[in-house]
Amino acid sequence: MTKRNQWDRCDCKVIHEDVVNTVKEKMPPEETLYDLAELFKVFGDTTRVKILWALDKSEMCVCDLAVLLNMTQSAVSHQLRILRQARLVKYRKEGKIVYYSLDDEHVKQIFEQGLVHISERL
Amino acid sequence: MTKRNQWDRCDCKVIHEDVVNTVKEKMPPEETLYDLAELFKVFGDTTRVKILWALDKSEMCVCDLAVLLNMTQSAVSHQLRILRQARLVKYRKEGKIVYYSLDDEHVKQIFEQGLVHISERL
């Protein structure tokens, strides 16, 4: 008596086998899809979207962003670290003040594509 | 003796007041930025990225996707619900089989912009 698992119960794997295999061949490497998801995860937070949008308008220091977003400077700093690690923002120090700015010209385009999608679902 | 809060300790709000105000005026409405983040949150998961990528290549049923991604049908179905709610995929029923396909021509463009960013950080 062979034990059945979830896969054995699906006939599609036989019926659509060639479709699945063709798609499988066309899929990018696992790592690429993972990196892509990780990048979008960074965009998937209101605070970070606000920061990126603000920095697209003007270079700003951490304190400016905290005032603008009405958040603690600590919370902003934590989010800036994530944006730094994703190489979406860069910074320059001027005395004790740290000025952040965008480090990617594609951010705006990604946002715009997202906005198109949002505006279409009315 | 006036109690000081976090905002009182920051001089930037005085120094950079006009910059902050100018940026504030240029910011999109709160709701737009929230929706944008919600959309990217949907893209911010490896499973969903894989599903979207696969559906861009071919219409597929839930079982096909489960086999392709080596996941349980239940897990795939849960993620498809999220993609449906975000209006990124649509479906058609054929008997007991449900075929899913992409419902947005911008998905590919958003992915491509993301890939450009990833490929540039070497």
Added chain:
DNA sequence: ATAATATATGAATGATTATTCAAGTGTTCA
């Protein structure tokens, strides 16, 4: 009607994560 199949879904669980709090580093100014 019953069994098998394809999919959906609610509850539970474990993992991830945004924010807060407290403490730290480094710089400027008195």
Added chain:
DNA sequence: TGAACACTTGAATAATCATTCATATATTAT
């Protein structure tokens, strides 16, 4: 030197979320 400032960071907490498991619905075949 020391106090104030701008910012960073680690730990704790609370909220969110992906997956699993069990069950439910709908369709087809016997």
